[in-house]
Amino acid sequence: MPWKAPLADMQFVLQHWLRAEQAWQAMPPYADIDLDLATQVLEEAARFSEQVLAPLNAPGDRQGCRLDDGDVRTPEGFAAAYRAYVEGGWPALACAPELGGQGLPQVLDAALQEMLFASNHAWAMYTGIAHGAYLCLKTHASDELQARYLPGIVSGETLPTMCLTEPQAGSDLGLLRCRAEPMGDGRYAVTGNKLFISGGDHDLTHDIVHLVLARLTDAPAGSRGLSLLLVPKWLDDGQRNAVYCDGLEHKLGIRGSATCALRFEGASGWLVGQAHGGLAAMFVMMNSARLHVGLQGLAHAQAAWQYASAYAWERRQMNAPGQVKGAADPIHLHPAMRRILLELRVRTEGMRALGYWAAHWLDIADASADLAQRAKASKLAALLTPIIKAVFTDLGFNLASKALQVFGGYGYTCEFAIEQTLRDSRIAMIYEGTNEVQANDLLLRKVLGDGGEGFALLLVELRQETGAGEEGDALRRVCDTLEMVLAKVQLSAADDPEYPYRAAGDFLQLCGTALQAYAWARTCRCIQALPVDAPQRLEKQESARYFFDYLLPDFDRQVAAIDAAAAPLPFIHQPF
Secondary structure, three states, rough: OOOOOOHHHHHHHHHHOOOOHHHHHOOOOHHHOHHHHHHHHHHHHHHHHHHHHHHHHHHHHOOOEEEOOEEEEEOOHHHHHHHHHOOOOOHHHOOOOHHHHOOOOOHHHHHHHHHHHHHHHHHHHHOOHHHHHHHHHHHHHHHHHHHHHHHHHOOEEEEEEEEEOOOOOOOOOOHHEEEEEEOOOEEEEEEEEEEEOOOOOOOOOOOEEEEEEEEEEEOOOHHHEEEEEEEOOOOOOEOOOOEEOHHHHHHHOOOOOOOOEEEEEEEEEEEEOOOOOOHHHHHHHHHHHHHHHHHHHHHHHHHHHHHHHHHHHHOOOOOOOOOOOOOOEEEHHHHHHHHHHHHHHHHHHHHHHHHHHHHHHHHHHHOOOHHHHHHHHHHEEEEEEEHHHHHHHHHHHHHHHHHHHHHHHHHOOOOOOHHHHHHHHHHHHOOOOOEEEEEEHHHHHOOOOOOOHHHHHHHHHHOOOOOOOOHHHHHHHHHHHHHHHHHHHHHHHHHHHHHHHHHHHHHHHHHHHHHHHHHHHHHHHHHHHOOOOOOOHHHHHHHHHHHHHHHHHHHHHHHHHHHHHOOOOOOOOOOO
């Protein structure tokens, strides 16, 4: 069951759902980009993912990484695949032309990322943070640092890492102990330990650029005292910097990705941005990473849907209800399996539209000629990011689990790819800010924090699809309910400071369901541009009907859960 890129649906989203070509014409940096070019990019990305990365996925999982005298060795074929990736120009896809990039829209990079993670999540971990690091340095680094390190990141000659977590400091970055002492020549000596560093060491590139959160000697306590430093693996004089890999984590999934424990022993580093302003600089990187992690959820859902659909056509068991009596039927004809397969297809295609939509807002925020439109796009992208990160990764794991059910006992063995998909998908719910942190970020900071201003902008977008038809009517009810829920949450939060924390997870899921309703209502309008007898039009109609009949009822359950959160939670006493 080889993985295949879903090019037809990607093209549908770009051409009809986003009307991307028309939007690009209104953005000066993208005015010369058309759908023909976009299609060529997608086809080449699909060829690389299908022919180079996908064949390495299972072998890389079995082989894993190893630590050889302090140096990490990646699975066989990973380094050669990376050289092919660089030769294809993929690291430069969405980077600025003046820095050596191709200057293509981020929505095309989103499609590329989906394909990379779907075909080989572990390999893609080495490249996945590169664009975020590029944005971070481009925004905050000095001209000198940009000139020294940005060309290598853009070309792919250098790969970056993000070094936040320490043994005692995970979600609470205020507990970080890593320190940086001035050396008197513009450098800082960085000392401390970092944990769970993806690609902390490897053999794909000669140099690795670590972006490290640390405390300067005069730093105030807590998260306000953190600074960001660039610490290369190799110094300009050819000497190796004092950064050491002390070990590799042995993980449930993404075993071909080197997850390292790093030790900095007075390593030379350079300040990125302002002293004690490390979080502001790092969040530029993390926000990009969180969208990419959301796309990982989409990637796993797509792979799970493909694997389960192919197997369900081949596997024959019993006689399906309503079918001609006789030989056993393919299991895709059985209602229980049809429900799983339909949910896989509908959730996945809805996620793709929404994920690319968020990336498209980032393009508008960067490139629109209308300053007011840019400000609106930036606010919407920030609001959508935690929803996409959490909802997509929840669905990626849950849908992979449902897909495994289609395989029955075979799915629990290593003979089929679905068991690796399930294992690999689980991490995305944890890293780059756990999904619980995303829920708090959405409700506490992005919604209540600005008095609902950004949320109101999102509702305006959603209401644009509440036109004629049953789907539009259903979406109108969703929007009306969202407004009422927000008003209730605002009142309850004023009386009970813990309430929004209790309700945050369900509120985020409610927003995710509302966005899927928007995706399918908009799809119902967009398919009118397709020929009446086009198979894709019929399939989209069936998918929309399934969403509104079978999946939208989740919305009412989530509203009830938010209401239930008004009751205080009991404290849990130590059981032993």
